C-alpha cells in the first residue's frame with residue numbers, strides 16, 4: 024500500500040489518456056470487499072472520465088457484442104505503471120465523484136504528522152514544561168482515544184493554568200472525555216488552591232467568599 028506522502032506525490036502527477044488526450048483523473052479506488060479476490064494494491068489510481076473518450080464511446084458496442092450486457096471501458100492507469108489498460112465499467116457514473124482532493128489529502132496528512140509528533144512528545148513534555156502536545160491531543164477530536172486520555176492525565180503534572188481557557192472553550196464530542204477533562208481541571212485548580220467562579224468562570228482563590236471579577240457572592 025502507498026504511504027500518505029506517496030499518495031500525494033502520485034495525485035499531483037498528470038497523465039494523458041492515449042485515446043482522447045484528456046488529463047486522467049486521480050481517483051480513490053472503490054472500497055474493497057472480502058471475497059472479491061485481490062484488492063487493488065493501491066489507494067489511488069488514474070482514470071479517463073471523459074465521456075467523449077473514444078475508448079468509452081466505442082466500448083458500449085464491443086461489450087454488448089462480446090458479453091451481451093450493458094457496459095463500456097474507461098482507460099485506467101495504476102500509480103507507478105507505464106502502461107494503462109481498459110477497465111470495464113457499468114455506466115457513465117462509475118468513479119465520478121471519487122476524484123482525489125489533493126488539498127484535503129494534504130490537510131489530513133499534516134494532521135496525522137502533528138498527531139504523531141505530539142504523541143512522541145508526551146513522555147518528555149512534563150520535564151520540558153511543554154503544554155503544546157498535550158493540548159493538541161486533548162483538543163483534537165480525531166486523535167486516538169488512548170493518547171488523548173494519556174494527555175489529560177498529564178495536565179496536573181504540567182501544572183499550567185493556561186490550559187483551562189482553551190479546554191473550557193472546546194466542545195468535546197464524547198461525554199466521558201468531557202467528564203475526564205473536567206475532573207482533571209478541578210484537580211489542577213485544587214492543587215493550586217484555586218477554583219472557577221460559578222457565575223463568571225474566572226479563576227479565583229479557593230477560599231474566596233466573593234468573586235473579585237463579577238463581585239457575586241459565592
Ligand SMILES: [Zn+2]
Pocket residue numbers: 040041042043044045071072073076077078098
Ligand atoms: Zn480518454
Ligand SMILES: [Zn+2]
Pocket residue numbers: 220221222223224225234235236237238239
Ligand atoms: Zn465571578
